[in-house]
Amino acid sequence: MTERFMIPRSVEWNDTHITILNQQKLPEETEYLELKEIEDVWDAISTLKVRGAPAIGMTAAYGLALAAQRYEASSMAEFKQQLHKDINYLASSRPTAVNLFWALNRLASSIGDAISVNEAKTMLVHEAIRIQVEDEDVCRRIGEHALSLFKDGDRILTICNAGSLATARYGTALAPFYLAKEKGVHLQVFASETRPVLQGARLTTWELMQAGVDVTLITDNMAAQTIYAKNISAVIVGADRIAANGDTANKIGTFGLALLAQSFGIPFYVAAPLSTIDLETKTGRDIPIEERNPEEVTHIAGKRIAPEGVEVYNPAFDVTPHELITAIITENGIIGENYEAELPALFEKSEQVG
Structure with a gap:
């Protein structure tokens, strides 16, 4: 029997605005925000009110569609000029998550056959909604593939x-835990707190607890001892x-976990949709790494924990070399032999299915 449980939603389209679950306030407060202007969308992405590569892409797509509804363009050429200005603006909100650029470019491409401004406006909304609908199906398929790698009773670490x-x-990465819950398979999750913004402590533990998944919180420096x-x-x-070679940018601390997994001889898996794969970026050295406000490190909950004036290095992401990755799990299957050959083949598989 399929078990019913709550899975929270982060982004919703409401015709005149976008509703997001404010992830800055979790877990103390469940607050939903209405984004009515493109500036609201930019701020929500930049300040991590909405975060996670696919959710960023969805929110940006909706934000672009929302802004376009208010264009007073007299021709398609004028409409596209305004559209590309807003695409560049939204693209500046976070530099590392490739889904942001993928979603914005997909919306721009979707109006290629539009013959009127009104038709283009409608097409943008439909394409943004389609991105969200597709993402739900993609995530379930990723979860099914990932779950095939685990067995009842496994203990799994995430960040x-x-x-x-x-x-x-x-x-x-959390999809197999939800599907395991549905299927009556017991998996125990260990969630790293993820300093400095504490996404693991605040968000991962919160959402898994909503679904009744067995989750234990650890601090980042407990990872080796926990394994x-x-x-x-x-x-x-x-x-x-x-x-393109399989090097993977993810939240800061991921590279360290990959090194620990290698040391302990356990598999290290990356779970991601095809939209996160950037074949134009040849290696991890070419991925721009966002550096964030030093106060994320020097303060906790608004209270200073470090000396005034101390130098701070605060990269939001690190890059795990492909040789440390046991397998990459996508909606089109699991790969792990030769990433340079297998990653492009995943897209070919999508075209064949389509």
Whole structure:
């Protein structure tokens, strides 16, 4: 029997505005925000009110569609000029998550056959909605593939939040845990807190607890001891960008977990949709790494914990070399032999299915 449980949704389209679950306020407060202007959307993405590569892409797509409804363009040429200005504006909100650029470019391409401004406006909304609907199906398929790698009783470590809050539903790295719950398979999750913004502590534990998934919180520097003492079976993480050779950018701390997995001889899995794969970026060295406000490190809950004036290095992401990745799990299957050959083949598989 399929078990029913709550999976929170992070983004919803409401014709005149976008509703998002404010992830800055979790877990203390469940607050929904209405984004009515493109500036609201830019701020929500930049300040992590909405985060997670797929959710960022969905929100940006809706934001572009929302802004376009108010264009007073007299021709398609004028409409496209305004559209590309807003695409560039939204693209500047976060530089690392490739889904942002993928979603915006997909919307721009969707109006190629439009013969009027009104038709183009409608097409943009439909395409944005289609991105969200597709993402839910993609995440479930990722979860099915990932679950095939685990067995009842496994203990699995993850970092950051690659769950329903970061996607349309189910998530990527967290998807197998939701599906295991549905199917009566018991998996125990260990969630790393993910300093400095604490997405693991605030978000991953919160959403998994909503669904009744067995989750235990650890601090980031407990990872090695946890793998050793708790007999961790595997590490699974999400991704913000995967280069053509398989190098993967994800939340800061992921690279360290990959090194630990190698040291302990356990698999290290990356779960991500095809939209996170960037074949134009050849290696991880070509991925731009966002550096964020030093106060994320020097302060906790608004209280200073470090000396005034101390130098701070605060990269939001790191890059895990492909040789440390046991397998990449996508909606089109699992690969792990030769990423440079297998990653392009995944897109060919999509075209054949389509």
